[in-house]
Amino acid sequence: MKRIDLNLLVSLEALLVERNVTRAAARLYMSQPALSAQLNRLRDLFKDPLLVPAHRGMVPTAKALELIEPIRASLDQIRGTLQSHDSFSPATAELTISIACTDYVEAVVVAPLIVALREKAPNIRLAVHRFAPARLAQQLGDDDVDLAIATPDAGQAHLRTRHLFEESYILIGRPGHPRIAEGATAAGFALLEQVIVSPSGGVFSTPVDVTLEALGLSRVTVASAASFLVVPSIVASSDLVALVPRRLMRDRLADVAWIDVPWLPERFQVELIWHERTYGHRGQQWIRDLIHDLVAR
Structure with a gap:
């Protein structure tokens, strides 16, 4: 444990999400050489390359894919403790949330959400985008959409998900x-x-x-x-x-x-899907919790 610097785990999380040293460094407000040095320390710590060069950016190794969920869960617990003092008031909050989904999801999930927002958060607006599976990771990463409600793609493990329901x-x-x-x-x-x-x-x-x-x-x-x-x-x-x-x-x-x-x-899973960049935003967290609660009811 004496060898582990918490910042190394934060860096590893960013690297696994971005799969690009330059973007991960910008996300962490670090220089690229400094992050590369941390990646080398992580490789030594876990006795694994963790990320290897690919045609575009880098791809995680099998070991890295095993690490991402437990590391993320541990960091989330720490973040939650540190952010517990933050407050968000739905009744007065003013923001726009963009959601990507199919017309089916728009009918069964988004329509009740709009009704609930008029009661709970009248100044929050929803912008619905047509769901494009091939472009979803880019849309979420580029801030084109905040949230998707869809069946998750196994090839997009770097995106965060929360189960909503199984459909038949x-x-x-x-x-x-x-x-x-x-x-x-x-x-x-x-x-x-x-x-x-x-x-x-x-x-x-x-x-x-x-x-x-x-x-x-x-x-x-x-x-x-x-x-x-x-x-x-x-x-x-x-x-x-x-x-x-x-x-x-x-x-x-x-x-x-x-x-x-x-x-x-034949069954399919419907889940909330979002990018790491919106994880800590209190308004986004509140929207995700509201959607989950509405579906559960």
């Missing part, structure tokens, strides 16, 4: 649909004419089709929509059926025929 699917059709009950089995489901959702546009296959293929089945897909939000209207005026996220229909189940699909294992 139900099968919906028009009221009185004569065959929707057949969807309770994979074989019956495959025979129903369906509309699917392709956010990127024009795709007629999803992970559900991989599941069906493993069972020796393929389904009848007659339309590919760009958004889940239009699907209830499509099925309401036809004999098409569709798989939709359960939470999307939570308040509209009386308007459709629907069934569970017990043969389908």
Whole structure:
């Protein structure tokens, strides 16, 4: 323990987040040579290269990926102790929060959040950005967005996350649909004419089709929509059926025929995702806690 300087751990956290010595040094208000010297001390301390050169910046070693969560948790506990005297008043705070999400998340999470903010923090504004998975890390790092609500990418372990919920699917059709009950089995489901959702546009296959293929089945897909939000209207005026996220229909189940699909294992996780730069901001922390509490209720 005598060899460990707390500042070394702070530097390691910044290096693992930025994956670039120059950016990490700027983040820490240090010179690049000074941070490089600390990186060498960290490598000696952990008996591992920790970060190795790559095509763009640096990539963490397996050892570094093992270290980031316990080190971050330890530093967070210290930060929390030091910052416990800080205060944030939602009722009077004036700031704008930008959130990246899909239209589905906008409907089931952001819409209730806007309502809650009018009551709790009337001077906080929300700016919703369309979710672009390939650009998310850059958007968060460049301050284009403050927060994302989405399924996390395993390749973006340097971003912070907080679990919100696990989502499953139900099968919906028009009221009185004569065959929707057949969807309770994979074989019956495959025979129903369906509309699917392709956010990127024009795709007629999803992970559900991989599941069906493993069972020796393929389904009848007659339309590919760009958004889940239009699907209830499509099925309401036809004999098409569709798989939709359960939470999307939570308040509209009386308007459709629907069934569970017990043969389908497909689930997806929805989490809060943010960059290290907003971790200590009291307003951002309050927003994240509010979203978590709203979803939990």
